[in-house]
Amino acid sequence: MFISGKKMNLQPPGIAGxxxxxxTTRFRLKDCRNDSICKFLVCNFLYRTQxxxxxxxxxxxxxxxxxxxxxxxxxxxxxxxxxxxxxxLRRVFHQSPELSWKEFETAKRIVAIxxxxxxxxxxxxxxxxxxxxxxxNREGKTIAVRADMDALPMQDAKEVSYASKVPGVMHACxxxxxxxxxxxxxxxxxxxxxxxxxxxxxxxxxxxxAFPSGAHELVKKGVMQGxxxxxxxxxxxxxxxxxxxxxxxxxxxxxxxFKLSIFGKSGHAARPHQAIDTIYLSNQIMTxxxxxxxxxxxxxxxxxxxxxxxAGGIKSNVIPERVDIGGTIRTVDMQTNDEIVNQIERRVRxxxxxxxxxxxxxxxxxxxxxxxxxxxxxxxxxxxxxxLGQDEIVDIANISMGGxxxxxxxxxxxxxxxxxxxxKPGDQVRYLHTHSFDIDERAIPIGMSIIALSVLKFLSEAxxx
Numbered sequence: 001m002f003i004s005g006k007k008m009n010l011q012p013p014g015i016a017g018x019x020x021x022x023x024t025t026r027f028r029l030k031d032c033r034n035d036s037i038c039k040f041l042v043c044n045f046l047y048r049t050q051x052x053x054x055x056x057x058x059x060x061x062x063x064x065x066x067x068x069x070x071x072x073x074x075x076x077x078x079x080x081x082x083x084x085x086x087x088x089l090r091r092v093f094h095q096s097p098e099l100s101w102k103e104f105e106t107a108k109r110i111v112a113i114x115x116x117x118x119x120x121x122x123x124x125x126x127x128x129x130x131x132x133x134x135x136x137n138r139e140g141k142t143i144a145v146r147a148d149m150d151a152l153p154m155q156d157a158k159e160v161s162y163a164s165k166v167p168g169v170m171h172a173c174x175x176x177x178x179x180x181x182x183x184x185x186x187x188x189x190x191x192x193x194x195x196x197x198x199x200x201x202x203x204x205x206x207x208x209x210a211f212p213s214g215a216h217e218l219v220k221k222g223v224m225q226g227x228x229x230x231x232x233x234x235x236x237x238x239x240x241x242x243x244x245x246x247x248x249x250x251x252x253x254x255x256x257x258f259k260l261s262i263f264g265k266s267g268h269a270a271r272p273h274q275a276i277d278t279i280y281l282s283n284q285i286m287t288x289x290x291x292x293x294x295x296x297x298x299x300x301x302x303x304x305x306x307x308x309x310x311a312g313g314i315k316s317n318v319i320p321e322r323v324d325i326g327g328t329i330r331t332v333d334m335q336t337n338d339e340i341v342n343q344i345e346r347r348v349r350x351x352x353x354x355x356x357x358x359x360x361x362x363x364x365x366x367x368x369x370x371x372x373x374x375x376x377x378x379x380x381x382x383x384x385x386x387x388l389g390q391d392e393i394v395d396i397a398n399i400s401m402g403g404x405x406x407x408x409x410x411x412x413x414x415x416x417x418x419x420x421x422x423x424k425p426g427d428q429v430r431y432l433h434t435h436s437f438d439i440d441e442r443a444i445p446i447g448m449s450i451i452a453l454s455v456l457k458f459l460s461e462a463x464x465x
Contacts, residue, residue: 001091006200016382028308034433072386075452078188079445083292086184086448087441089113091162093176097151097169100207100214103394106179110204111308116131117190119202120342126217135357137239141462142196144223144230146215146409147182148175148208150328172437174235174422177444179204181233181420184448202273204293208355208405211257215408218391228462229376230415231454234260235422235449237430239394241440246382247396248377249256252417253302253330254337255368255403257260260285266321276357278323286325287308292340294405304330304401330401368407369399374433376458380416383453388446394421402432420447 066074098106109159114121119132128149152172158162162169171177186202194449201222207214239245262282267275286307293305305327313324329344331337345361352359386395396419404418422431422439431435 009102018322023301033067041182045238048391055284070387070452071456073091075188075449075456076305076387079184079449079452080190082184082187082448083445086180089183090176090180090441090444092179093179094162094171095165097164097166097171097176098149099169100150101127103149103206105166107204107206110149110179110183114186116201117187119186119190124465125223126206126214126221126317128206129214129221129223130202131219131285132202132204133188134186134193136196136200136459137194138197140196141228142201142226143187143407143458144201144227144413144415145182145204145451146183146203146205146230146232147178147453148201148214149179150175150206150207150209150214151398152209152294152433154433154435158438160438161431169438172434172435173209174437174439177210177235177422177439178233179328179445179452181424181444181447184444185451185455188381188452192456196456196459198462199226200455200459202229203230203409207259211250213365213405213408214404216281216365219408219412224409224412227409227413229373229458230413231376231380231418231451232407232415233418233420233430233451234404235439235443235447236419237423237432237437237439239419239421240423240425241421241443242388242446243421244388244446245396245421246269246284246372246381246384246393247375247399247419248374250332250399250405251368251396252370253304253332253399253401253406254366254369255333256329256337257329257364258329258341258344259362260325260327262323262325262352262357263359264319264321264355267319269317272319275319276355277319278357279320281351281355281357282323282325284351285348287326288351289344292347296336297341298333298339300337302401303336303340306330311347328403330403332399339365344442367403367405368411370404370407370417371410372416373410375417376414376416376454379457381419383457384451387449389452394419418450420450 097107107130110130111123113122114132119134122131125131153168154170154172156169156170182202187304204404205214205218238244264276264278286448289305293303307325307327310324313320329337329340341363348359348361380391409415420443420444424440
């Protein structure tokens with residue numbers, strides 16, 4: 001049995017605000033051997049304190065939405081009922097991953113499920129995107145829920161029944177879970193369509209993992225038109241399942257790619273003086289680039305430069321004419337980003353010119369930092385406290401140096417990206433973008449209930465009665 005209280009300030013129209021102490025209770029039979037005794041204790045407590053719980057609030061609230069405790073219980077009941085289906089769906093997605101802009105079968109599956117559920121569905125948005133809506137019973141605000149769809153070009157090394165069946169492709173960033181959770185949320189919220197004002201839009205986004213960003217393309221296509229706020233979550237293998245991580249303000253770094261090609265002169269390995277050795281030049285350039293971050297003017301600000309790709313040569317005794325290098329730049333401020341970009345260009349130019357080589361250098365795009373709206377994070381925190389308890393809310397102290405194109409939606413409306421704890425207790429951390437990545441599937445119903453309740457609370461608080 002749990003009893004908790006929260007002081008609230010109510011200011012209904014035409015009535016001076018007054019402080020009320022609102023008591024909430026939750027019964028769990030497994031915590032009490034005698035349910036009658038539990039109920040007696042709570043009722044006696046409420047009677048002795050002479051507080052009103054729900055009716056005091058609801059007299060100023062004309063909507064058909066149930067009171068908070070009833071709403072939470074209903075959502076959790078629906079989540080429990082849907083959990084086996086949604087976990088199984090996550091495994092289907094995990095077994096059949098598709099790369100960026102190629103999510104054709106994934107999109108077909110999403111469309112079929114949502115249409116069967118009775119949502120208004122738009123297919124083929126920017127190729128493989130899916131947008132679906134639930135309309136409330138009257139006009140009000142619009143809130144969106146986004147889930148990314150694409151997988152990574154990696155081999156799944158897990159020995160589990162639901163491992164990827166597609167050679168060289170796997171869901172190593174949790175997008176399978178994001179899609180399944182969003183579908184679960186849609187199924188839950190469809191049951192409430194007659195009791196809320198406003199509209200709920202679901203955005204299933206292709207190509208989060210590549211440039212040009214899928215979010216960028218979908219926003220240009222108009223998916224954020226009329227949206228007042230947007231929510232998303234991302235599984236986090238460094239946070240234990242059963243918890244969520246929250247941070248207001250900057251959550252992720254600015255993230256950009258660069259593509260470098262070095263052109264020299266091919267030759268025999270026995271006669272390097274007759275060639276311009278692109279392998280040797282690549283080594284010099286990579287060493288120089290890695291030195292940039294430690295020699296910045298503002299070295300106190302976080303920054304990461306990583307080289308993730310190098311390709312060149314066909315045989316050990318042939319000096320190749322060309323070597324390709326790919327990397328990323330991650331910063332928390334644009335001044336540092338510009339400084340690193342300028343240093344890359346200067347150092348590559350200096351080294352190649354000295355050797356008589358040439359180069360091409362591209363910076364295909366930048367994904368801005370995700371900046372979480374403080375009010376929405378506060379709303380999600382309240383929801384998390386209600387469902388999980390405050391001890392299960394992790395305050396994220398530092399900005400992640402990861403990139404996330406959810407920021408493109410935030411150019412059009414305030415939003416919040418939530419970290420969903422996904423590490424199995426006692427298990428090793430199975431990091432994102434690794435061949436062994438996996439989640440504790442007990443995180444899935446938590447994600448469903450957190451998002452579903454956050455959506456309904458937003459609409460209830462933001463929309464007119």
